[in-house]
Structure formats: C-alpha cells, structure tokens
Amino acid sequence: MREPSLRTSRLAIAGGLLAAAALVGAGFLVGRTTLPDPPAPIAAPQPPVSPPPPPLIETPGVLGRADLIALGNRAADGLTTGDAASLPGEAVGRRVELILPFGCDGPAQSDSRAPLRWHYDAERQRLQVHVSPVRWDLDEWDIEGHAAPARLEGYWISRPWSSGERCPRGSAQSAGSIDQPATLPGQTLAVAQLIEGEEREAREFDIVKGVPPESFAPNEGFRLRLTGRLGQLPGGKSTRCVQPAGTEQRPICLIRLELDEVRIENTASGEVLGSWDMRPRERKQVP
Numbered sequence: 001m002r003e004p005s006l007r008t009s010r011l012a013i014a015g016g017l018l019a020a021a022a023l024v025g026a027g028f029l030v031g032r033t034t035l036p037d038p039p040a041p042i043a044a045p046q047p048p049v050s051p052p053p054p055p056l057i058e059t060p061g062v063l064g065r066a067d068l069i070a071l072g073n074r075a076a077d078g079l080t081t082g083d084a085a086s087l088p089g090e091a092v093g094r095r096v097e098l099i100l101p102f103g104c105d106g107p108a109q110s111d112s113r114a115p116l117r118w119h120y121d122a123e124r125q126r127l128q129v130h131v132s133p134v135r136w137d138l139d140e141w142d143i144e145g146h147a148a149p150a151r152l153e154g155y156w157i158s159r160p161w162s163s164g165e166r167c168p169r170g171s172a173q174s175a176g177s178i179d180q181p182a183t184l185p186g187q188t189l190a191v192a193q194l195i196e197g198e199e200r201e202a203r204e205f206d207i208v209k210g211v212p213p214e215s216f217a218p219n220e221g222f223r224l225r226l227t228g229r230l231g232q233l234p235g236g237k238s239t240r241c242v243q244p245a246g247t248e249q250r251p252i253c254l255i256r257l258e259l260d261e262v263r264i265e266n267t268a269s270g271e272v273l274g275s276w277d278m279r280p281r282e283r284k285q286v287p
Contacts, residue, residue: 061095062094062095062096062097063091063094063095063096063097063098063230064096064097064098064099064163064165065098065099065100065157065163065164065165066163068096068098068157068189068191068255069157069160069161069163069189071091071238071239071255072157072160072188072189072239072241072253072255074239075237075239075240075241075251075253076188076241076250076251076253078241079241079243079251080243080247080251091230091238092230092231092232092236092237092238093229093230094229094230095227095228095229096226096227096228096229096230096257097225097226097227098157098191098225098226098227098257099165099223099224099225099226100116100155100157100158100223100224100225100226101158101164101165101166101167101221101222101223101224101267102116102117102118102131102158102221102222102223102224103116103117103118103129103221103222104167104168104219104220104221105221106218106219107119107120107218115131115132115133115134115155116130116131116132116155116224117129117130118130118221118222120211120213120216120218122213124210125210125211125212125213126208126209126210126211127207127208127209127210127211127216127273128206128207128208129206129207129222129264129273129274130204130205130206130207131204131205131206131224131262131264132203132204132205133153133154133155133192133203133204134153134154134155134156134190134192135151135152135153136151136152136153136154136192136254137151137152138150138151138152140242141240141242141254142240142242143233143234143240144234145234145235146194146234148196148197149196149197150194150195150196150197151194151195152192152193152194152195152254152256153192153193153195153203154190154191154192154193154254154257155190155191155192155224155226156187156189156190157187157189157190157191158187160188160189165223166220166267167219167220167221167267186252187252188250188251188252188253189252189253189254189255190252190253190254190255191226191254191255191256191257192254192255192256192257193228193231193256193257193258193259193278194231194233194256205262205264205274205276207264207273207274209273211266215266215268215269215271216266216267216268216269217267217268220267220268221267222264222265222266222267222273223263223264223265223266223267224262224263224264224265225261225262225263225264225265226257226259226261226262226263227259227260227261227263228257228258228259228260228261228278229257229258229260230255230256230257230258231256231257231258232256233256238255238256239253239254239255239256240253240254240256241253241254259278259279260277260278260279261275261276261277261278261279262275262276262278263275263276
C-alpha cells in the first residue's frame, strides 16, 4: 500500500477546510433568507394640535388721579380750540378712584375754615380731621337744561399739574430765592357730584380720634379717597369747562362723579380713619 506524500496530505487538508467554509457560508445564506422580515417601525404619536388661544380683550381699568387730570386737560383744550362739541362721552360710567392729599403744610389754625384741614392736640393725643365739599350752583358752570332743582358738591384737585398721590416734596429752590413775589395759580380742576332735590347743607365729614404722635407724620398730611363712577352732565359728557375771565384765562374744568364711598386715610400708616357710604338708596340695592 502506497503511503501518502506530504504534498498530498496538505492538499487534502486544504480541500477539507474549503469544503467546511463553503458549508458555513451556505448555511448563513439559507438562514438570512428564512428569517422573518423585521417589523415596520411604529411612528410616535403626534401631540394633538391645540386651537390658538382667543385674543385678549383689554378691559378698561379704574381711572385714577392722572387719568382725571388728562381728561380735564382734554376738555380744556377742546374748549379753547372750539372742538368741545366733538369730545366723545365714552368715559361716562367708568370706575374712578381718586386720591386727594391734604394738610401737607401741617395742622390748621384753630379758627381755620379750610374745607380740608386737621389739628392735633399733642397733650391729649387727639387728632381732629375735617372734610367738607365745596358747593356750586349750576349756573356757575354755565350748565343748563336740567329741569329739577340741583347743585354741585365736590372738591378741587390741588396741583393739577402733578399725578402724585402724596404730599409734594420741597424743591431744591426755595421761594426766598425768587426776587419777585410768586403768585400761586387758582384752582382749575374740580370733581363734583350732582345733588338733586330739596335745599340742604353740604355734607361734612369729621373725625375725632385718639392717635399717638408716632402713628402719623405731619409732613405727609392725610388722604381723601373718593371712589365711584364718572357721571354725566347735561349734554352727555362728564366734563364742563368755563373761562369766566375771558379767552386768556386758563379754563376751569369740572368732572362729574357719582360717588360710592368717601374715605379719610392716614398717609403714614395707611389706616382708614373713617369711611362713609355715599350711594343713594336705590343704588345701594344693586350688587
């Protein structure tokens, strides 16, 4: 029997390896063709489309001191330019909260008749505050067309060039540095309610209260807070301006209010010293 040579042995081994490799490759191909198809990718759910938010509707806010001063300036300009008849009356009915600082120069003299004043008895620690409205006849404002007897009761807005709701601070320039004496301007803007019916005295508001001296600041005075709505004067508007001294005079204007409440407040502490419901009986029943 013939022994295999070294060369033939190597060929036989190589052939076996090739055959094994072929079998492995064939098995791999068969496996690839028999595997199931991979599942289709599942799309991620899309978030629901929300409708756009409704547009914001801006509701008119409460009118304050700066707004009433602007309203008075518009009315004054309308009178002097001849466009008073074209001023709209859309402000009638708007809510109002007006703050009038008073007593900024300190306590009044014992015999003072100022409509807004206060006095403090340091020995007895007793505070007295007095508030009374100014009273006008309708013809003082050239108001016509009101059949029932009526009058106006209200308050001047002091310093109508300033929107500040606190007593003014002293300026760097004192009055003593001015060579010529200064003339203070008269009152030019007022708010008032229309009082109808029988003649009576104007309603006054008085407070007598024990207050320690550290609970208020004399240089800050007090606050008169008027809340209510803009009323309507004959003619459909809330304002009325006149020029008693002629066209060179700054117009004097009045804004009608329908008062709900009058408050007197301590400016330093914010305490309400007194409050009075001013709504007529028929309006008090309305929520």
